[in-house]
Amino acid sequence: MGTTRKHAVIDPATGKIDRGIFSDRAIYDEEMEKIFGRAWLMIGHESLVPGPDDYFHTYMGEDPVILTRDGQGRLHALLNMCRHRGNRVVRCDDGNAKRFMCAYHGWTYRNDGSLEHVPGKSEAYYDALDFASLGLIEAHVETYAGLIFATWAKDAPGLEAYLGDARWYLDTVFNRRDGGMQALGPTKWLEPANWKTMVDNCSDNYHVPTSHLSSAAVQSRFLGRPRLSHDDQFRSPNKHVFVNGHAITFRDADDNQPRYMHGVSTETMRLFEDYHRATTPEVERRLGTLRARRVQLGNHSIFPNGILGFRLALPRGPLKTEFWHFVLLERDAPEELKRVIRIGSQANNGAAGMFEQDDVDNWRQVTEASTSRFARRHKQDLSMGVGHAGPHPDYPGLVSERYISENNQRLFYMRWEQFMNADSWAGIPLDPIRARFDGTATMRG
C-alpha cells in the first residue's frame, strides 16, 4: 500500500491544522476529484420526486445533476451535460417531464438518461451516431430512509457500509416513523466560506453560547426556551461520536423527553410531548428500546457535505459555498406540529435564520485568514479534548467523553486526509458495522 502521505494537514496529537486547505486552489481541485468524485453524496429526498417522471435539479459537488424518477418509478442521477457539446439539458429547479431536450441543437434524452432523438441523425450524421454510448452520464444511486445518495465511483462500497454505524444514530431522526419523512425546500444562498468549515462546525457546540447568544436569549424571553450558557454546555451529558467521516453529536439521557428542536416554545411544548408519547411504541418497535428512549441525534454532518440533517454545503471554489437549507418533517405528524417545526426551522436556519445568519462572518473570516501567506504560518488550533475519546461500552463509533470537544473536527480532517491520500476506494478504510440494529427499521425505511 502506498504509505506516502501527500497531504499531512493535521497533527492528531496537538490538533494543529494547516490553514492552506481552506484556500488553496490546487487542493480544492483535488478535493473535487478525490472526495466529491468518490464519496456517496446526499443529493435529494424521495419526496422531492414523488411521482413518475418527476425531476429535481441538484448538485454533486460542483456538477449539476438531474435527479429523476422514470416512468417505472426508478431513481436516476444524471449529469446535466448534453453529450454533444455539454450544454445543460435542464434549466429548471424541478418539474415533471418524460424527456429533456437540449436547447442548443435539440438532442433529446429520456428521463432515464438514454438518448432518444438527434436532429439530422440520418441527414447530417449518416446514421453513424452511437446512441447507446451517448446517454447522459449516470451516477450510482442508493437511498437510506428516503434520503437519496449518489456516487460517481464505480468501486465505492454500498451506502449501508458507507454510513456504517453512523446509521445507528441517524435512524433516531430519519427513520423513526413507518410513514417516513418529507422534505421541503431548499432555500439557496452563497456563503463566502470554504465548505469544510461549515461541515466541521456541525460538531462545534462550543460556538453556540457565543455565536448564538442573542438568538437564544430572545427565544428564552419570548418563547420560554431553555437558557443557553457555556456552563450548561460544559455539563451536558451529550457526546461526540465519529464513524467513517460522519460526525455525530447525540443526547444520551434516559428521560424519554422529546427531541429539542427549533419550534419548541412554552405553548408548543405540549404538542411535542404528546407526539413523542404517542409515537414512542412505534419508535420502540422500529429502533429498539435503547435508541427509542435514550439516544437522540443532535447536530451532525454526513461526510463530506451534509449538514444538520438534509442540508447541503455545495462547494463553489475554495472561498465560496452554496448552501441549501431544507426542512424534513415526519409525514404522519399532526399538521400543526409540522407547521410549528417548519416555522421554527425557517426562523432560525436558512439565509435569514436568526441562528444561521450569525455564523457566516465567523466562517468567512476563518476562510479569509487562510489566504494570507503570513497568517497561514500560524496553524488553527483544534486541540480541545485531545486524548479524551475512545470506544464506549454502549455506543458504537469513536465516542468523546464530553459534548464540548473538538474530537469530531480532528477526525473529520483525518478522514479528509484518508480520501485525499488514497489512490482508489481500496485505500480508504471503513469501520465494520458493529452496532446492534434492534427493531424493524432498515436502510429502506
Next chain:
Amino acid sequence: MNANDKPDAATLTPRQALWLDLMPFYIREAWLLDERKFRAWLDLFTDDVLYFMPRRKNVPRREAQRELTPLGDLAILEEDKRYLAMRVDRLDTGMAWAEDPPSRTRHLIGNLEAEPLDNGEVRARTAFLVYRSHLETDHQLLSGYREDVLRRVDGGWKVARRTIVLDANVLLDKNLSVFL
C-alpha cells in the same frame, strides 16, 4: 399662500388620494429602516401581521404559477409579530453578530400601486431596491417587490400582511439579516 400649491381635493380621484396617502407611509418606513429605528418600524405592523417571503424557483414560463412557493411550503421568512419582535430585540443584545457592527442600508421604495379592498383594507404593491453594505467591503443590491395589505388603525396605516418577493433564485448575499 397661493391656492395652486395645494392639490385640489375635488380634482383627485379616490385612487389618487389613496396613492398620496400611502406614498409618505412607505417613505417614512424606509427612513425608519435606514436610520435603524426598528422599534418604531415594528409599530407599523398590526399584531396579527404575516411577514412572508416565499422562495422563487426557475420553472418553465408556461408553469409560472409554480414560480413562487405557496404558504405552507418552506419559505425564506414566514414570521408573525412575535418573531419580528424577537428579531428587533436581538439587535439590542450587542451579540447579534450578523448586524453588529450594523449594516448600512438604503431602501428605495417606488412603483406604488394601491387598490381598496371590500373590507376597508388596502392592497398596495411597491418595488424596492435595497442596498446593503456590511463590515469593510461586503455589499449587495437586493431587488424585488412587496405586496402589502394595509389596515387603518387609530387613524394611521399599519401593515397587516406583507409578501416580499426577491428577484433572485440563489441569494447572492452571505445572509439576509436586514429587513425588507
